[in-house]
Amino acid sequence: MTEMQRNSSTSDDHTGRCYLITGAGSGIGRAVALRVAAAGAGVALADKDFRGASAVASDIVAAGGTAVALKVDISDEAQVQQMILDAVAEFGALHGAFNNAGIAAAGDYAFGTPLTDIEATDFRAMIEVNTTGLFLCLKHELRVMRQAGTSIVNTASAAGLIGMPQGAPYVASKHAAVGLTKAAALEAAPRDVRVNSICPGYTETPMLLANATTTGRQRRVDSTPLGRLGQPEEIAEIAAWLLSPASSFMTGSNIAIDGGLTAGGSTIGAG
Numbered sequence: 001m002t003e004m005q006r007n008s009s010t011s012d013d014h015t016g017r018c019y020l021i022t023g024a025g026s027g028i029g030r031a032v033a034l035r036v037a038a039a040g041a042g043v044a045l046a047d048k049d050f051r052g053a054s055a056v057a058s059d060i061v062a063a064g065g066t067a068v069a070l071k072v073d074i075s076d077e078a079q080v081q082q083m084i085l086d087a088v089a090e091f092g093a094l095h096g097a098f099n100n101a102g103i104a105a106a107g108d109y110a111f112g113t114p115l116t117d118i119e120a121t122d123f124r125a126m127i128e129v130n131t132t133g134l135f136l137c138l139k140h141e142l143r144v145m146r147q148a149g150t151s152i153v154n155t156a157s158a159a160g161l162i163g164m165p166q167g168a169p170y171v172a173s174k175h176a177a178v179g180l181t182k183a184a185a186l187e188a189a190p191r192d193v194r195v196n197s198i199c200p201g202y203t204e205t206p207m208l209l210a211n212a213t214t215t216g217r218q219r220r221v222d223s224t225p226l227g228r229l230g231q232p233e234e235i236a237e238i239a240a241w242l243l244s245p246a247s248s249f250m251t252g253s254n255i256a257i258d259g260g261l262t263a264g265g266s267t268i269g270a271g
């Protein structure tokens with residue numbers, strides 16, 4: 001990227017850029033897709049839930065944007081490779097990726113299960129998606145996305161920055177996402193390819209609502225210093241900025257967007 005391009009960049013400068021977004025059919029991925037598409041980006045929307053991704057793509061196209069839906073299970077390497085091939089075939093080149101697909105429950109495990117009661121199969125199932133899936137996306141993206149100015153953003157979590165009781169598999173998988181972000185950033189930096197992560201706190205998405213009782217939801221609100229849940233659109237602002245050239249001097253950073261959750265105090269973790 002030239003100095004002039006850097007100096008003229010704003011957070012809304014997505015025109016002419018194309019991004020791959022995983023987990024784009026719902027919640028935070030959907031909000032980021034709508035946000036960057038409205039700012040001029042072409043988006044390849046990948047999700048295990050193809051119908052969800054297709055619905056978001058239809059909304060973007062109806063609003064005059066450019067979007068294509070892809071089906072992927074990020075824990076399957078062949079599918080990840082195909083997803084990236086398909087996205088490149090659609091847009092010619094990718095200027096960034098938002099690696100966001102993830103799960104909060106696996107098998108019998110959900111937040112609220114003591115570590116001593118968690119089955120190894122359920123622990124592995126969570127790592128398989130949240131950690132191995134992210135690794136596979138980074139591996140194949142960094143093989144093809146070699147152009148200077150490329151920006152990759154991973155979705156880690158506040159649970160990647162601090163421990164939370166009764167959430168061991170999720171906490172472990174998201175700490176790994178933070179570590180993967182730092183390692184990948186260092187390898188890609190010589191090519192001016194940037195890798196950062198966002199670390200959302202409790203955010204009002206289908207994932208959170210599916211895993212929290214009414215009491216659990218209120219406890220999450222109470223444990224957040226700003227006294228409310230985050231909205232996907234608030235997370236999308238920071239992800240969009242990290243994808244854009246406006247954040248050109250940032251790489252290897254893991255940014256909390258959490259209403260103050262990780263600033264101190266106590267966390268509840270359990271739903």
Ligand SMILES: NC(=O)c1ccc[n+]([C@@H]2O[C@H](COP(=O)([O-])OP(=O)(O)OC[C@H]3O[C@@H](n4cnc5c(N)ncnc54)[C@H](O)[C@@H]3O)[C@@H](O)[C@H]2O)c1
Nearest residue numbers: 023026027028048049073074101102157200202203205207
């Ligand atoms: N909601 C929160 O409070 C919160 C907080 C911190 C981090 N996160 C993280 O944000 C990301 C998005 O979560 P969300 O809250 O928007 O949840 P969501 O359930 O609304 O969206 C997640 C999307 O990922 C897709 N997905 C799941 N497994 C997949 C796989 N193996 N391959 C491809 N797609 C897959 C789902 O189909 C879904 O569309 C996740 O990584 C999650 O861990 C969420």
